[in-house]
Amino acid sequence: MEVRQRRSFTEDYKRQAVELVVSSGRSVMSVAKELGLRDSVLRRWVDKLRQEPASAAWRPTTQTTPMSADQASEIARLRQENERLRMERDILKKSIANLCRNPDMSFRFIEDHREAYPVRLMCAVLEVSPAGYYAWRERPVSARATSTAMLLAEIRQVHRDSGQRYGSPRVHAALRTQGRGASRGRIERLMRRHGIRAIMAPPRRVRTTDSRHNLPIAPNLIARDFTAAAPNRVWLADITYIPTAEGWLYLAAVMDLFSRKIVGWAMRDHMRVELVSSALSMALRQQRPGAGLIHHSDRGVQYASHDYRAVLAAAGLTASMSRKADCYDNAPMESFFHTLKTELVHHRQYQTRAQAQRDVFAFIEGFYNRTRLHSAIGYIPPIEMELKAA
Template sequence: MERQRRSFTEEYKRQAVELVVSSRRSVASVAKEFGLRDSVLRRWVDKLRQEPASAAWRPTTQATPMSADQASEIARLRQENERLRMERDILKKSIANLCRNPDMSFRFIEDHRDSYPVRLMCAVLEVSPAGYYAWRERPVSERTKSNATLLAAIRQAHRASRGRYASPRVHAVLRRQGRGASRGRIERMMRRHGIRAITAPPRRVRTTDSRHDLPIALNLIARDFTAEAPNRVWLADITYIPTAEGWLYLAAVMDLFSRKIVGWAMRDHMQVELASAALTMAIQQQRPQAGLIHHSDRGVQYASHAYRDTLTGAGIAASMSRKADCYDNAPMESFFHPLKTELVHHRDYKTRAEAQRDIFAFIEGFYNRTRLHSAIGYITPIEMELKAA
């Protein structure tokens, strides 16, 4: 497959620029995260900064200076709050494992000495600092050294995924690094040290309205969720994200071969334009050849004349799931589920714009370029796409 020059929609460019501005990160770091050239992203930033109507470039109003006494009191309260927070965290992290066992208490202190003061942990756990330092001087076994090295690698892999990886993907990361630890050993160490993947219970909103008289396409894939090459089968669906302003709706298009999200759009509505914008992005970025199959549910957005005209114009064949059968489009759940459990359910978005920035970073910076996907052998969608090039 011949590599093509990347093409970006205006929505993509604006989200990338707003991420630079809102996070106050350098252009270079954001460009690296999304696989862009520094000069390209800097040109987008310069262009959008010249737009007078954009609220993103308005200077922040400076607050009224506080008095010296107020500043001193605030500093004291912050220091006290920080101490209370550390004591609470120490107890919370240790209570399930320690059971007043000095060796386990010392191990906990050793594991967390970079996060909390040693004397504070000794006081909370009711052990002496002298006892801890004496325990530290004992000869360390080879197994203990090996466990410590492995634990550090596990924590690094878990931290690099922003807490999203459970033991299977942590094991895949370490295997890529050449570490021979078994998946069972990694799972036991993660459980013992309280290292868990973030998760949250699902919330449901109806996004599919199949009560219409529009034409329904045949199911051309019949749950055969395989593709021989990129741009042979695309899947499409819509989900929702709660914000204080109301729902934000996300339409996405996935390439079944690489599991890459090749098109997406976010709006405050679920109208045809939302789904069409995601499809347009996918076509513009991937430039597929005729014969591609596009599979979706029977929602009015995908059955609409406008959407079908776009498919026909690009030489794409439409395919639709059976009525009320979510399993006919199951691979889309491999995107929506981690989006919700690893990101959305751990945020409290005040505005739709805030959610858009976060989701853009998740899709383009993490899901497509960094996340290891079990369905394609624990590699990233970008790597899978490159293997076929």
């Protein structure tokens, strides 16, 4: 009988899990399900940390300012007016590319968005009559139109469940796993017609690799062969940055090349050796790899340092490093950081590092590792790929 390996968690992991409960107001059951934890385990962590002295790093504070009745009334009126203008703007923005003054297309747009905006407001903006719209609704619906409406609803649900991060390839893969036989081309056309697209953002770069040192450099044992026969044979490591109003938050991550799972991570306000060592320690504690595992990174001073090489040697890991200034030698890690930035970070404006830590933790442990369909492993989540090899 197969024995399931007991999971081991770092203090960083526990604290970030508690953050999701305390700061977001979500239930213990909801967060535990997202992270693949037992309710009782997460509840024990929450109770333990609540007994500790209050800490600004994780315990939220609230402030209220008295407001007069006139001020409250004016604010309510302005909010209502702003909401009406926002809806008009959104209606025009979403419809202008597709409608072209075609009544049928206008009516279809109204039908698709009737739960989001008032019907009469949409009719006024699109210059069609409410009576014409309701007459259009009463017409018999063809089998093809019914099928298309059902497929569109399923597409919207998958897109919504992914946090709007999925484009047509991943939506198609997700529907295929649910037994939906629609072609990728049809899904792509529907998504384009209805303005359903993956959230994206332009890249911003900050230098995180300092290879100008005289420390030992390990040979490149990967040579851009980004395949592994089983879990815990090859790990990739790298550092990235996340902007906040308090300054940069740096993220060090360790990826298992076989499953593309992030097996270790650490977040700090610095890029010293302790950052990458913490991420590696988490990976070693959770995965417990055997000797001979290849650890591949860039030539950064953190990875070449004596302290880091000592950790690798103690664990029986073999060091490998990319060529100088060649990001393609560590392409899967670059791809993960690109995903993190375009699907999360570039759509946020973090006031504090603690806010960014909560978001990144939820993305890695609750979405990327457990839910997100990964194209490099056949459009399944990394944790499913790992379990297949168990």
